[in-house]
Amino acid sequence: MNEKVNLNVNGIEIESDPNKLLIEACEDSGIHIPRFCWHKRLDPVGMCRMCLVEVETPRGKMLVPSCTTEVSDEMVVDTESDVVKKAQEGVLEFLLINHPLDCPICDKAGECPLQDQTMAYGPGESRFVEEKRHFEKPINISEIILLDRERCILCARCTRFSDEISGDPLIEFIQRGNKTEVNTFPNEPFKSYFSGNTVQICPVGALTSTSYRFKARPWDLKSTRSTCNGCSMGCSTELNSSQNKMLRILGVDNDTVNQGWLCDKGRYNFEYLNSDSRLKTPLKKIENELVEIEIQDVYSELSEVIKDRQTKVNFLLGSNLTNEDYVAFREFSEIISQSEKCFYLNDDMLHPGFFGENVELAKVDDLNSSDAIVVWAEDLKEKIPVLYLRIRQAVKNGVKLVVFGHTNETLSDIADVFYGKETVSENFEIVKDISKLKEIKEYVIGKNITAILGKSTPHQSDKSVTKLFEFLNSNSNSKVLNAYSKGNTYGAFQTLENVKGLNDFVNDISEENTDLLFIVGADPVGRSVYSNQIKSIIEGLDKVVALDNFNHETSELANFLIPMSSTLGEKEGTFTNIEFRTSRIDKLVPSPGQTVSDWEFITSLMNFAGLTVETNSLESLNKKAYENLDPSLSPVFDNLDKPSNLDGMVNVSKPKISSTDNNSNEVKFFTGEKLYGDSATERHSDSISLLGSKKYIEVGEGVIEKYNLTSGKCTLIQDEFEVAVSYEVNKSFPNDLIYIPTNRRELNKFDFSREIMIIPSLVKEALDVN
Amino acid sequence: MSWDDKLLKQAKKIIKLYPQKRSALGPLLHLAQSKDGYISDDSITVISELVGITEVQVKSVSTFYSMYKQEPTGKYLLSVCKSISCEINNSSEVINKVQEFTGLNNNETDEEELFTFEAVECIGACGGAPAVQVNYETVEGVTPENAINLCKWLKETKPDVVVADEMQENFGGIKSFDWAIQDNSGATSTAPGFQTLKTTKVKK
Numbered sequence: 009m010n011e012k013v014n015l016n017v018n019g020i021e022i023e024s025d026p027n028k029l030l031i032e033a034c035e036d037s038g039i040h041i042p043r044f045c046w047h048k049r050l051d052p053v054g055m056c057r058m059c060l061v062e063v064e065t066p067r068g069k070m071l072v073p074s075c076t077t078e079v080s081d082e083m084v085v086d087t088e089s090d091v092v093k094k095a096q097e098g099v100l101e102f103l104l105i106n107h108p109l110d111c112p113i114c115d116k117a118g119e120c121p122l123q124d125q126t127m128a129y130g131p132g133e134s135r136f137v138e139e140k141r142h143f144e145k146p147i148n149i150s151e152i153i154l155l156d157r158e159r160c161i162l163c164a165r166c167t168r169f170s171d172e173i174s175g176d177p178l179i180e181f182i183q184r185g186n187k188t189e190v191n192t193f194p195n196e197p198f199k200s201y202f203s204g205n206t207v208q209i210c211p212v213g214a215l216t217s218t219s220y221r222f223k224a225r226p227w228d229l230k231s232t233r234s235t236c237n238g239c240s241m242g243c244s245t246e247l248n249s250s251q252n253k254m255l256r257i258l259g260v261d262n263d264t265v266n267q268g269w270l271c272d273k274g275r276y277n278f279e280y281l282n283s284d285s286r287l288k289t290p291l292k293k294i295e296n297e298l299v300e301i302e303i304q305d306v307y308s309e310l311s312e313v314i315k316d317r318q319t320k321v322n323f324l325l326g327s328n329l330t331n332e333d334y335v336a337f338r339e340f341s342e343i344i345s346q347s348e349k350c351f352y353l354n355d356d357m358l359h360p361g362f363f364g365e366n367v368e369l370a371k372v373d374d375l376n377s378s379d380a381i382v383v384w385a386e387d388l389k390e391k392i393p394v395l396y397l398r399i400r401q402a403v404k405n406g407v408k409l410v411v412f413g414h415t416n417e418t419l420s421d422i423a424d425v426f427y428g429k430e431t432v433s434e435n436f437e438i439v440k441d442i443s444k445l446k447e448i449k450e451y452v453i454g455k456n457i458t459a460i461l462g463k464s465t466p467h468q469s470d471k472s473v474t475k476l477f478e479f480l481n482s483n484s485n486s487k488v489l490n491a492y493s494k495g496n497t498y499g500a501f502q503t504l505e506n507v508k509g510l511n512d513f514v515n516d517i518s519e520e521n522t523d524l525l526f527i528v529g530a531d532p533v534g535r536s537v538y539s540n541q542i543k544s545i546i547e548g549l550d551k552v553v554a555l556d557n558f559n560h561e562t563s564e565l566a567n568f569l570i571p572m573s574s575t576l577g578e579k580e581g582t583f584t585n586i587e588f589r590t591s592r593i594d595k596l597v598p599s600p601g602q603t604v605s606d607w608e609f610i611t612s613l614m615n616f617a618g619l620t621v622e623t624n625s626l627e628s629l630n631k632k633a634y635e636n637l638d639p640s641l642s643p644v645f646d647n648l649d650k651p652s653n654l655d656g657m658v659n660v661s662k663p664k665i666s667s668t669d670n671n672s673n674e675v676k677f678f679t680g681e682k683l684y685g686d687s688a689t690e691r692h693s694d695s696i697s698l699l700g701s702k703k704y705i706e707v708g709e710g711v712i713e714k715y716n717l718t719s720g721k722c723t724l725i726q727d728e729f730e731v732a733v734s735y736e737v738n739k740s741f742p743n744d745l746i747y748i749p750t751n752r753r754e755l756n757k758f759d760f761s762r763e764i765m766i767i768p769s770l771v772k773e774a775l776d777v778n
Numbered sequence: 779m780s781w782d783d784k785l786l787k788q789a790k791k792i793i794k795l796y797p798q799k800r801s802a803l804g805p806l807l808h809l810a811q812s813k814d815g816y817i818s819d820d821s822i823t824v825i826s827e828l829v830g831i832t833e834v835q836v837k838s839v840s841t842f843y844s845m846y847k848q849e850p851t852g853k854y855l856l857s858v859c860k861s862i863s864c865e866i867n868n869s870s871e872v873i874n875k876v877q878e879f880t881g882l883n884n885n886e887t888d889e890e891e892l893f894t895f896e897a898v899e900c901i902g903a904c905g906g907a908p909a910v911q912v913n914y915e916t917v918e919g920v921t922p923e924n925a926i927n928l929c930k931w932l933k934e935t936k937p938d939v940v941v942a943d944e945m946q947e948n949f950g951g952i953k954s955f956d957w958a959i960q961d962n963s964g965a966t967s968t969a970p971g972f973q974t975l976k977t978t979k980v981k982k
């Protein structure tokens with residue numbers, strides 16, 4: 009079956025795998041066939057006929073669409089004959105009949121396949137003199153996506169993407185024939201976490217984003233390849249800027265990671281770079297006021313603190329640092345700090361994970377080659393969106409999907425079996441005998457499994473997941489993908505010897521063991537479930553230095569605030585993703601004002617304090633980061649810049665995560681994060697701020713009855729603190745479960761180990777009046 | 779949901795006939811048509827929930843086929859064939875007369891919501907051209923005069939069931955096939971008469 013087939017294209021013998029489409033086989037051999045509707049990652053439809061070629065058949069030469077024709081042995085193909093050329097001219101003349109040709113005001117012009125292919129293959133002149141069809145110029149099909157139906161050539165790329173890839177078919181062809189248009193259902197907008205991909209793959213300017221619309225011309229764009237650090241997937245991106253302003257991020261087809269797709273957060277969150285509220289100068293707190301200060305003065309004040317190398321320094325590090333930043337902090341701590349060598353990550357979900365001797369770690373591609381995928385983790389669609397797409401892809405290829413826990417409800421639609429509230433209790437324990445579950449016997453025992461495991465909510469006991477892991481490990485041939493979701497968490501694992509999470513931060517840090525605390529790119533007061541505790545800890549410390557893009561609830565507690573360059577195009581470095589694949593983060597735009605990279609800040613500080621360090625450049629930090637690896641295989645810049653390594657290099661490591669189990673409390677509340685929240689960067693990016701600001705909770709059906717909720721709104725109250733929210737009923741939740749998304753401001757400020765009262769808003773209003 | 783229990787029960791019965799829920803989409807749209815005389819957005823929402831696809835996917839199918847009406851229709855949908863066989867047998871005159879009588883342009887519905895008129899492509903009755911359908915019940919060999927008589931009869935008696943054979947006898951002429959047995963069942967709405975949809979009834 010796997011024998012190659014030989015075909016003759018334009019007189020040249022080429023070889024191809026059987027079952028390949030002709031258009032793809034030609035492409036692989038360097039013969040380009042024009043196309044509009046065909047897209048490598050979508051099922052072929054044969055909508056546009058641009059790919060017609062001549063194939064010899066027993067009945068003579070025939071025109072066939074090469075995107076729906078499979079290769080066969082001894083096929084004879086002509087892609088350049090006069091007949092083909094005439095067909096191409098004809099197709100283009102037809103496509104242009106109704107196309108408005110408003111290229112001068114179209115964002116696609118300059119990088120438009122319709123424009124390019126008309127130039128290359130078109131007839132030059134149209135015979136069509138009648139009136140073109142008209143539609144209202146762009147309509148908003150969602151808050152961030154616009155559709156100009158006049159420009160649409162009905163290739164069905166966008167509709168296929170939303171149906172096949174992202175699984176939220178909210179756009180479709182409406183009407184028939186000459187009246188056909190793409191549209192949404194009335195009042196049912198194209199609300200998809202992946203909608204930006206349709207803009208990228210639309211072969212004309214029919215779909216545009218509010219983010220990039222009218223911002224630049226393609227020929228003015230500078231671009232570079234980089235890596236998204238929005239979550240641990242590390243999707244490959246192309247950054248575009250014009251006049252030193254970042255304007256757009258595109259997905260790059262990295263076969264092993266994102267296959268060209270991005271989630272909308274990864275695509276649009278960069279808008280904060282251009283926000284006026286960015287921190288651009290260092291600030292110092294003097295009598296509770298933040299005042300501007302020269303960076304030199306920061307260095308000189310801090311160097312006093314660290315100079316004698318007797319300082320107890322601790323670090324709370326976010327996930328938007330590069331590996332080189334992490335190494336800089338590690339080196340700093342080696343030289344300066346007298347406290348226990350460990351680094352706290354800004355993660356309220358951190359747990360030791362599954363890395364031991366007996367664990368085989370999975371790659372993302374293993375999803376496709378296993379018999380079944382078993383998931384028990386956070387909601388992956390919310391937390392690692394493109395991993396969710398890869399799971400969908402595997403399921404489409406016939407891999408079985410077994411999902412545990414109501415947190416992963418978004419996967420339940422495509423799961424072969426969803427062990428919801430009957431199997432997983434409100435306390436996030438599997439309450440049934442796993443080995444007796446019927447589908448487990450069928451899909452899991454003795455099979456090749458990829459298990460995606462992690463905590464589902466901060467207060468869940470680590471042990472509950474371990475139980476499932478142990479079962480899988482001893483009953484199947486399983487590989488594990490640890491589902492840490494935050495940005496460059498794996499980079500931190502790879503570069504820092506010993507990491508802990510926020511619950512340990514809360515337990516460990518005090519005035520006694522911390523003279524100096526660095527908080528880097530982290531807002532645990534604004535986002536984590538330990539908000540209040542962390543706030544009082546920081547307030548109790550003497551010297552706190554925050555590095556960030558914005559001033560936020562955590563950084564405003566610091567004594568010094570250092571403006572930080574963004575990992576989205578303002579600095580260079582490396583990033584390590586969920587499968588320990590390390591790839592390049594690149595710089596495209598200048599870092600504004602006095603913003604600095606974290607590593608620059610920390611090395612300058614050491615220089616200032618007269619401490620000589622060998623790692624005083626990005627290159628040296630980069631080498632240092634991977635000094636334990638085989639130099640020829642390590643992801644140092646020299647290696648990563650080789651064309652064959654652009655997709656990144658995998659170096660699996662088994663990190664030490666000494667997070668302690670947080671199971672002292674029963675899980676009273678199920679908290680988690682939605683894809684969109686209102687963190688500082690999200691608030692300051694126009695697109696994202698439209699999507700994630702709603703304060704709401706999700707509740708099991710019993711909650712409605714228990715608290716007598718009717719109006720769709722209620723108030724959460726604990727002691728003096730209250731937040732008004734709307735609520736939605738979630739039928740897959742256990743009856744009494746309440747879900748609180750803690751990445752929306754205020755909602756993380758409760759003490760989740762104690763009761764929170766829920767009062768219907770009508771009752772609340774009445775109470776307030778009295 | 780805007781469908782009553784009876785209709786929902788019927789819908790669920792129909793869904794059971796298919797191995798996959800979404801395969802029932804076509805018949806369910808006919809059912810919606812029989813209920814409202816067109817496919818309302820409300821019905822689309824109901825159907826999308828019943829078969830587990832999105833509303834816009836239902837809308838896509840319903841707007842593709844011209845027998846699923848996007849606007850409300852009258853009690854009787856008059857479809858006069860305008861394709862070639864009928865055309866050479868004087869269908870344009872039939873069309874003129876029907877339009878004159880009803881005062882309707884193509885695809886219009888009168889104010890009393892009695893008639894909707896449409897000129898359609900071949901309805902497969904070429905052997906008996908010119909052909910007319912009332913709620914998809916076919917009458918063949920219809921002369922311009924008989925077309926008016928047919929409309930008059932509909933207007934005066936307002937039958938709840940229109941039966942092809944009965945109309946053929948009273949208003950039709952030459953027929954494509956003559957050997958079929960007499961059938962007294964007809965259509966009760968502007969959806970075609972199907973037993974599974976309960977859109978057909980035997981006229982006593």
Ligand code: SF4
Pocket residue numbers: 159160161162163164165166167190206209210211212214215
């Ligand atoms: S909007 Fe773009 S992607 Fe969608 S069908 Fe039209 S041309 Fe194709």
Ligand code: SF4
Pocket residue numbers: 236237238239240241242243266269270271272273274275392393394395
């Ligand atoms: S899935 Fe993660 S890495 Fe990929 S684009 Fe989205 S945020 Fe960025």
Ligand code: FES
Pocket residue numbers: 042043044045046053054055056057058059060073074075076
């Ligand atoms: S690319 Fe083959 S038909 Fe469109």
Ligand code: FES
Pocket residue numbers: 859860861862863864865899900901902903904907908909
């Ligand atoms: S042409 Fe009128 S029925 Fe066929």
